[in-house]
Amino acid sequence: MPRAGRVAAAGHSCPWPVDDFFTRFDALFTADDRDGLIDLGLRTWARADPGPAARAQIAGAVAAMAACGDLQQPDPPAFDRLHTITAPSRVLIAGLDHPGVVACGHAVAARLPHCEPSVIPEADHLLPLHHPDLIADAIADRVSGSRGRLV
Known part of the structure; x- marks a missing residue:
């Protein structure tokens, strides 16, 4: 099966519950503050281990989001x-x-x-x-x- x-x-x-993560993310993304996005990402997504591997993964995600820009589309609901x-x-x-x-x-x-x-x-x-x-x-x-x- x-x-x-x-x-x-x-x-x-x-x-999603009401949360200020998206407000902070949007402000940083609009300002193209990649270091700020990485720091926010580490605080939000890598709470257990924000070490070098997590930093590299978050930095890669930030770079990918920046490269996609307005081309990124959400998955179908x-x-x-x-x-x-x-x-x-x-x-x-x-x-x-x-x-x-x-x-x-x-x-x-x-x-x-x-x-x-x-x-x-x-x-x-x-x-x-x-x-x-x-x-x-x-x-x-x-x-x-x-x-x-x-x-």
């Missing part, structure tokens, strides 16, 4: 269609992620009919960077149908 998974669940159609996914699924939720992403992860998991949400308390948004073993375990678990280390 096909299985599905999602890491750091969020999206444009997810309900999917949040209201999640209930149609019938494959057993797992949503990995980083406990130290932005509160909006954590809430969105729980909301996504609640809408998927056969979903196991897994909260990783010590992880931030950069879960694949900081915890690739957990990602590999989750994928192996979904592929094999077994229950690995991730519960």
Whole structure:
């Protein structure tokens, strides 16, 4: 049976709480303040480990966003269609992620009919960077149908 998974669940159609992150982001992006965007990104997305690897990943994301500019388009809305996914699924939720992403992860998991949400308390948004073993375990678990280390 096909299985599905999602890491750091969020999206444009997810309900987001009112938050000043986007106001700060928009001001920095409009000013083309890439260093400010990197610092904001590290404070927001790399709370568990803002070290050199996280800085490089955030800097790459900032450069990519700047290169895309107005060409970047949001994905088609999917949040209201999640209930149609019938494959057993797992949503990995980083406990130290932005509160909006954590809430969105729980909301996504609640809408998927056969979903196991897994909260990783010590992880931030950069879960694949900081915890690739957990990602590999989750994928192996979904592929094999077994229950690995991730519960």
